[in-house]
Amino acid sequence: MLNLKARLNGKVDEDRQYMQTRVAVRERLLAQELHELEQTLRNQNQCRLTFPSTSERHEMYLTITPQEGYYRGGTFKFHISVPPEYNIVPPTVKCLTRIWHPNIAEDGAICLSILRQNSLDAFGWRPTRNLSEVGNSFSLFLFKIAMQLYFTWNFSDGILFRQNSDVYI
Numbered sequence: 001m002l003n004l005k006a007r008l009n010g011k012v013d014e015d016r017q018y019m020q021t022r023v024a025v026r027e028r029l030l031a032q033e034l035h036e037l038e039q040t041l042r043n044q045n046q047c048r049l050t051f052p053s054t055s056e057r058h059e060m061y062l063t064i065t066p067q068e069g070y071y072r073g074g075t076f077k078f079h080i081s082v083p084p085e086y087n088i089v090p091p092t093v094k095c096l097t098r099i100w101h102p103n104i105a106e107d108g109a110i111c112l113s114i115l116r117q118n119s120l121d122a123f124g125w126r127p128t129r130n131l132s133e134v135g136n137s138f139s140l141f142l143f144k145i146a147m148q149l150y151f152t153w154n155f156s157d158g159i160l161f162r163q164n165s166d167v168y169i
């Protein structure tokens with residue numbers, strides 16, 4: 001019994017050490033990537049990045065105000081959470097603004113290849129990807145290109161858009 005307890009305590013210590021290492025790796029990556037992302041967004045008038053806490057930079061909000069297309073003039077807010085396993089695991093993103101979009105579910109879940117760890121296409125998450133690519137994908141794919149694609153989260157909205165895009169919006 002004592003041997004089992006010692007092994008379990010050892011496993012708990014290993015798990016704790018692993019998570020501390022992963023968090024340290026994530027924080028180091030975020031320090032580099034957030035600087036690049038903020039510079040990229042500064043050059044765009046349509047995106048703004050904010051943080052609810054200065055000490056927890058792995059939680060952030062991205063606000064997009066498209067300058068063209070069907071959603072021009074709207075303001076859409078996304079919550080981005082970077083898990084401890086980042087860059088092996090993609091960030092999780094949820095749309096906080098209610099929107100009728102074929103790639104965004106009613107609960108805010110987003111259908112975007114770059115956010116999927118196991119994607120059938122070549123555009124899924126890879127450890128070489130970064131937050132700047134995620135930010136660019138949002139403004140590009142969700143508000144420009146994705147409206148023309150056939151891969152949608154909300155299948156009925158995708159069909160409606162493809163059949164009569166004038167009525168969609």
